[in-house]
Amino acid sequence: MDFNIAGTFRDTAARLGDSIALIALENKQWRQWTFAELSSNCDGFAAVLAEQGVRRGDRVMLMVRPSMAFFCLTFALFQLGAVVILIDPGMGYRNLLRCIGSVRPDVLIGIPQAIIFSRIFSRPFASVRKRLSVGRSLLAIGAAVLDPASENRTAIGYQAEKDDLAAIIFTTGSTGPPKGVEYTHGIFHAQLRLIRDFYGIGAGDIDQPGFPLFGLFSAALGARAVIPDMDPSRPAQVDPARFVQTLMTHQVTYSFGSPAIWNVVSRYCSDLNIVLPVKKILMAGAPVSGELVARVQKIMPVDGRIFTPYGATESLPVTSIEGREIVDETWPLTQAGKGVCVGRALPEIDLRIIKATEGRLSSWSEAEELPVNTVGEIVVRGPIVTRAYAFRKSATRLAKITDGTQLWHRMGDAGYLDDQQRLWFCGRLAHRVKTVHGVLDTIPCEAIFNRHPEVRRAALVGVGRAGQQIPVILVEVSGKGVRREQLFAELRELALSCSHTKYIEHFLIHRCFPVDIRHNAKIFREQLAVWAAKRISPPDVQQRSGRGREVSET
Numbered sequence: 001m002d003f004n005i006a007g008t009f010r011d012t013a014a015r016l017g018d019s020i021a022l023i024a025l026e027n028k029q030w031r032q033w034t035f036a037e038l039s040s041n042c043d044g045f046a047a048v049l050a051e052q053g054v055r056r057g058d059r060v061m062l063m064v065r066p067s068m069a070f071f072c073l074t075f076a077l078f079q080l081g082a083v084v085i086l087i088d089p090g091m092g093y094r095n096l097l098r099c100i101g102s103v104r105p106d107v108l109i110g111i112p113q114a115i116i117f118s119r120i121f122s123r124p125f126a127s128v129r130k131r132l133s134v135g136r137s138l139l140a141i142g143a144a145v146l147d148p149a150s151e152n153r154t155a156i157g158y159q160a161e162k163d164d165l166a167a168i169i170f171t172t173g174s175t176g177p178p179k180g181v182e183y184t185h186g187i188f189h190a191q192l193r194l195i196r197d198f199y200g201i202g203a204g205d206i207d208q209p210g211f212p213l214f215g216l217f218s219a220a221l222g223a224r225a226v227i228p229d230m231d232p233s234r235p236a237q238v239d240p241a242r243f244v245q246t247l248m249t250h251q252v253t254y255s256f257g258s259p260a261i262w263n264v265v266s267r268y269c270s271d272l273n274i275v276l277p278v279k280k281i282l283m284a285g286a287p288v289s290g291e292l293v294a295r296v297q298k299i300m301p302v303d304g305r306i307f308t309p310y311g312a313t314e315s316l317p318v319t320s321i322e323g324r325e326i327v328d329e330t331w332p333l334t335q336a337g338k339g340v341c342v343g344r345a346l347p348e349i350d351l352r353i354i355k356a357t358e359g360r361l362s363s364w365s366e367a368e369e370l371p372v373n374t375v376g377e378i379v380v381r382g383p384i385v386t387r388a389y390a391f392r393k394s395a396t397r398l399a400k401i402t403d404g405t406q407l408w409h410r411m412g413d414a415g416y417l418d419d420q421q422r423l424w425f426c427g428r429l430a431h432r433v434k435t436v437h438g439v440l441d442t443i444p445c446e447a448i449f450n451r452h453p454e455v456r457r458a459a460l461v462g463v464g465r466a467g468q469q470i471p472v473i474l475v476e477v478s479g480k481g482v483r484r485e486q487l488f489a490e491l492r493e494l495a496l497s498c499s500h501t502k503y504i505e506h507f508l509i510h511r512c513f514p515v516d517i518r519h520n521a522k523i524f525r526e527q528l529a530v531w532a533a534k535r536i537s538p539p540d541v542q543q544r545s546g547r548g549r550e551v552s553e554t
Contacts, residue, residue: 003185004160005192006042006078009220013039016203021219023250024067024227033068038219041068045076046156053130054107056081056158059168061100061128063089063110063117066212066227069134073109074216078185081158082107084167085180086213090233090517091170093121095178099170100124103180103390109134162186168390169213171313174522175412175430180390181313190348190383194317196221198346199280199307206250208243208278210235210257211285218254226250234517236260240268247276256282259289259308260519262296269299276300284309284317286519287340287443290331293323310342310425314399315385315409318351319343319423330422335451337444337498339375339415339424349382352408353417356429361410364403372419375426375441378411385409414441431525433462433471437503440471442525448494448501449473454482455491459513460504461529463536471503472532474510484509508532 013021013035021035033041054060060082064070077084087099101124108118108125109132118125160166167183195201195217203222209215212232215225229242235258243265246252255278262283269276276299283292288308296306306323309316321330321343330341345351355368356377370376379401387407388396401408414426427442434440442460449458456476462469473491488507495501510531516522 001162002159003162003164003189004078004158005166005185005188005216005220006075007157007159008189008192009042009075009216010039010157012203012220012222016222019203019222020224022068022071022215022225022227023246025229026068031068035219035222038068038072041072042075042079043156045072046079049073049076049080049082049109049132050156052132054080054082057165058082058106059085059103060107060109061085061087061103061105063108063114064134065111066215066232070212071216071219071225073134076156078160078166079156079158081160081164083165086167087170087178088172088233091173091178092517095173097121097124099178099180101126102392103168106130107132111135160185162189169313172516172522174516174524175428175526179392179395181386182388182390183386187384187386191316192217192220194346194348194384198320199282201254201280205254206252208247208250208252208255210255210261214256223254224250226252230261236264236519236521238264240265244269244274244276247278248274251277253278254280254282256284258285258519259283259292260286260521263292266292266295266299270295274299279304280307281305282307282309284311286516286521288326290326290334293326293331297323297327308342310423311384312411313386315380315382315411317346317384318349318380318382318411319345321422335447337447337500339426339441339444341418342415342423342425344420344422345380349380349384351378351380351417351423353377353415354379356414356432360398361401362397364401364408367401367408370416372417372421375414375416377429378413378415378423378425379408380411381406381408431460433460433469434466435462435469435471435503436467440500440504445471445473445501445504448498449475449491452487452490452494454478454487457513457523459510459523459525459528461525461532463529463533470506470536472506472508472536473504474508474513474528474532476510476513482509506536508535 016035018034020032021038023032060077062084085103085105104127107130108128112133112135115131115133164185166185166188168180170178170180201221205223207218207223208226208228218225226246228246230238238261293306307320309320311318319342334340353370353376361367399410412429414429416424426444431442432439445460446458454477456478459474461472463472464470491507495504514524514527
């Protein structure tokens with residue numbers, strides 16, 4: 001069996017031929033390509049790359065904007081058996097350079113600016129033996145090959161085994177340095193199958209992907225992909241007018257993207273009373289609120305559906321929940337401090353909750369499985385679970401649990417399963433606050449304070465040593481005329497209203513939380529904890545009696 005997604009796309013292209021496969025901006029003009037044309041271009045690029053010395057097993061750093069070239073180069077590299085390295089430039093230059101150096105690329109394929117970048121910051125690119133600029137020169141070299149009628153055109157096909165390495169994709173690094181995750185062809189094949197079967201995506205659908213990689217899946221499944229006019233590394237800065245224009249012009253039926261996109265787009269559509277043609281929206285990559293789901297529902301057709309898959313770069317998708325269930329059932333419980341419900345495990349995915357352990361678990365026999373409604377560490381296994389980090393053996397050993405011939409992945413998240421086998425997410429394990437009264441998880445605690453009308457968002461951090469940390473709530477306020485003493489008194493009342501927040505007595509106002517560049521949603525609580533520690537001294541706090549003295553800083 002061929003597990004190569006490039007082979008899947010070739011079969012799809014042979015079947016759909018002259019149907020439109022891709023619509024994208026090229027030289028500031030909208031262009032479209034049929035499946036036959038894209039397939040021809042993939043073969044042409046594969047031939048050019050082979051002539052330029054790209055070989056099976058080469059680690060190829062791809063630094064190309066979402067475009068026809070991105071689509072065809074990615075499929076062409078898969079055809080050759082090369083390993084595609086994809087890094088989100090939105091993580092910042094320092095992390096970007098560290099990531100590049102960590103995976104030792106053999107070949108760099110990029111836009112001219114990327115080639116120049118590699119010359120200026122040469123050390124991380126020291127392993128690169130070949131640089132190929134994606135511009136007129138590369139297209140000119142393969143012009144004859146790219147012509148479908150050319151006698152020189154040769155189809156290059158590599159039949160991939162399930163465990164053959166296909167790509168290295170980096171984590172966002174929200175709780176530590178980004179790590180390169182090894183994706184096999186078998187994992188891509190399993191993800192493709194889940195998207196097709198569970199979400200019903202296929203020929204006849206029109207996709208506008210906020211994540212460029214998922215546009216490849218759409219094309220392989222026979223759907224038309226419309227590449228939006230936006231920077232995918234900064235979804236929160238999307239131009240809603242441009243995004244909506246392509247949704248409407250091409251009558252898009254399906255879109256997979258960050259909730260940051262839909263937060264901006266839904267407000268724009270609500271203000272202008274626009275109803276979109278999109279019938280399926282998948283939001284992933286950051287927490288999704290019930291308010292956002294309800295707002296997006298109002299700008300969709302009556303039969304439109306919203307899904308919020310849960311997972312991580314190492315394992316995606318793991319669970320899924322439909323928007324109506326969030327709004328009607330689970331979001332009120334989230335606001336009451338029960339965590340965020342992320343749905344039930346997808347087909348073929350095995351999901352368990354074990355006792356949280358900081359160290360390595362070398363085998364499944366060492367894990368202690370917890371009963372329902374008990375918060376612990378989330379672990380998963382299944383065909384979409386990756387097996388290793390690239391060149392990071394110690395990180396791999398820490399994140400994986402051996403169970404015979406299979407592996408469990410430790411998600412790094414706290415959560416629990418309810419009586420309906422729904423998973424409830426309670427936050428990152430690294431963000432837990434360990435106090436003398438017990439362990440506090442961020443999401444359930446922060447939800448209590450997010451209910452205050454003057455709180456834009458809250459963040460829980462710990463000050464002091466683990467086991468004796470002082471829990472502190474930091475808040476961003478929504479207005480300028482906030483009376484601090486009154487606000488802190490009201491936050492204390494909210495804390496007393498819930499059993500798991502009743503010992504939280506200390507509050508700080510922060511002007512603007514540090515968050516990830518991509519989604520503007522993942523709070524860097526480690527930075528906030530350092531900031532809070534400079535303003536609250538644990539020994540002084542412990543000597544206070546009663547509720548203590550609330551502290552505020554901007």
